[in-house]
Amino acid sequence: MSQQKPPNNQSTPNQDNAINPMDLLKDEEWFRKALAAEDKVGGNIGAGLDWGSAFGELMLNLELLGRLKTLRISLNREVRLLLNNWNLGTATIIAVKTAKEKLLQRLRLPTPDVRERILAVLEMDELYYEEFICDRQILRELVGVLLTQEDWETIAAISADSLKAQIMQQVSFEKISA
Numbered sequence: 001m002s003q004q005k006p007p008n009n010q011s012t013p014n015q016d017n018a019i020n021p022m023d024l025l026k027d028e029e030w031f032r033k034a035l036a037a038e039d040k041v042g043g044n045i046g047a048g049l050d051w052g053s054a055f056g057e058l059m060l061n062l063e064l065l066g067r068l069k070t071l072r073i074s075l076n077r078e079v080r081l082l083l084n085n086w087n088l089g090t091a092t093i094i095a096v097k098t099a100k101e102k103l104l105q106r107l108r109l110p111t112p113d114v115r116e117r118i119l120a121v122l123e124m125d126e127l128y129y130e131e132f133i134c135d136r137q138i139l140r141e142l143v144g145v146l147l148t149q150e151d152w153e154t155i156a157a158i159s160a161d162s163l164k165a166q167i168m169q170q171v172s173f174e175k176i177s178a
Contacts, residue, residue, distance in 0.1 A: 067122045071142075072107055074133035076100050079143055081136075090166060091159040098155045099147065106146040117145050 079099045088095055110118060121142060127133045147155075 064122050067128050068107075068118075070128060070131075070133065071118070071121060072104070074139055075103050075107075075143060075146070077132055078136060078139040079103060079147075082140070082143070088159065089163075091163045094162040095155050095159040098158045099151075102151040102155065103143070103146055106151075114145055117142065 080096045083092055083095050083099060086092075106114065107118070121127065121138060124138075127135055127138065133139055
């Protein structure tokens with residue numbers, strides 16, 4: 001659900017007082033907007049990882065949960081290193097940002113096959129002695145499993161659009177005409 005502005009009598013999150021979520025439900029305008037946002041996505045609103053029945057098992061094992069965080073950070077680092085090596089120029093920043101978003105999306109809603117691969121990596125004790133996972137081969141393989149061809153096409157398209165926008169902005173700034 002998109003962030004909604006609290007009612008006038010409520011504080012904002014960056015103020016000293018916290019918002020009482022129950023008070024938001026009493027604000028009809030906010031509540032209507034929240035329902036509209038939920039309807040817009042077909043009621044599919046979630047937070048965190050959606051691992052189905054395996055989520056309870058993961059939550060009960062704090063070590064695995066910590067390893068999942070390390071894995072996510074390591075995958076983000078690996079995709080950044082990978083894209084930096086491709087010499088994409090100014091498009092690198094948006095490519096990395098988009099790839100990280102896609103990775104998080106895949107980690108939150110893994111297919112059964114992907115979930116199985118992630119769990120296998122989470123159980124590899126030898127990977128979790130450092131702040132990051134150092135075995136780049138395993139990380140590259142997992143990036144290959146997590147990011148689909150469609151994801152890479154999306155990353156490429158968004159990066160190309162960003163580069164185009166930068167060029168057009170410079171053209172208008174420099175007042176260059178054809």
